[in-house]
Amino acid sequence: MRWTVVLPVKGQSGKSRLDAGDARAALAVAFARDAIAASVACPAVERVVVVTGDETVAATEGVEVVADPGAGLHAAIQAGIAVVAPGAPAAVVLADLPALTPEALDDALALAAEQPRSYVADAISTGTTLLAARRADALRPRFGEGSAERHRAEGHVELPVPVSSGLRVDVDELADLHLALDLGVGVHTRAVLDGARATDAA
Ligand SMILES: Nc1nc2c(ncn2[C@@H]2O[C@H](COP(=O)(O)OP(=O)(O)OP(=O)(O)O)[C@@H](O)[C@H]2O)c(=O)[nH]1
Numbered sequence: 287m288r289w290t291v292v293l294p295v296k297g298q299s300g301k302s303r304l305d306a307g308d309a310r311a312a313l314a315v316a317f318a319r320d321a322i323a324a325s326v327a328c329p330a331v332e333r334v335v336v337v338t339g340d341e342t343v344a345a346t347e348g349v350e351v352v353a354d355p356g357a358g359l360h361a362a363i364q365a366g367i368a369v370v371a372p373g374a375p376a377a378v379v380l381a382d383l384p385a386l387t388p389e390a391l392d393d394a395l396a397l398a399a400e401q402p403r404s405y406v407a408d409a410i411s412t413g414t415t416l417l418a419a420r421r422a423d424a425l426r427p428r429f430g431e432g433s434a435e436r437h438r439a440e441g442h443v444e445l446p447v448p449v450s451s452g453l454r455v456d457v458d459e460l461a462d463l464h465l466a467l468d469l470g471v472g473v474h475t476r477a478v479l480d481g482a483r484a485t486d487a488a
């Protein structure tokens with residue numbers, strides 16, 4: 287089964303809870319670029335649809351860009367789902383996943399292929415990082431704080447993705463970034479962190 291992955295990306299204005307000083311905006315973009323790169327390189331992924339108003343993110347190779355309607359996360363997700371055929375397999379992946387790898391996404395999508403509706407919980411099991419359905423028209427997005435419970439209530443089954451998977455480590459606060467660093471982050475996040483360290487040392 288080959289999937290369309292829909293990634294909503296706020297871009298530079300995102301990650302307001304990340305106490306990273308001058309590096310916050312660049313990190314918000316870098317997390318998304320790493321999550322997008324992993325999605326593009328994932329063998330189980332046929333199409334990568336990025337919903338954004340951010341020019342840097344929109345310039346990423348290998349993706350289809352949908353303009354952000356500017357009405358929040360759910361409007362962005364619905365705009366992305368709208369370009370997928372109703373009967374095609376689709377997964378919404380939140381893009382604040384700097385440690386996502388093509389292999390981690392591939393493993394999760396193989397599990398998702400066994401369920402009509404499914405989700406992957408974040409590291410503390412209250413949020414959602416991936417929401418999938420074998421038919422796009424069966425997706426029931428209910429993202430936001432505590433979304434895992436709402437997705438369960440809508441009939442999405444939790445996938446047994448190990449907590450050591452980069453797919454489970456969404457970064458909202460600095461402590462989450464340390465968790466992601468332990469797993470290994472993508473090249474864009476690494477470059478911003480190395481740049482910030484060099485500036486601090488100068
Ligand atoms: N396109 C789009 N993506 C969004 C929007 N709001 C959140 N996202 C994305 O959804 C994912 C999860 O974001 P959140 O952590 O809920 O929100 P955030 O605004 O990035 O972070 P906070 O400011 O800390 O709440 C990230 O990939 C965001 O970029 C939106 O209005 N439009």
Ligand SMILES: C=C(OP(=O)(O)O)C(=O)O
Binds near residue numbers: 414429430456
């Ligand atoms: C949007 C969500 O998470 P966060 O705001 O923590 O990124 C979610 O878990 O549904």
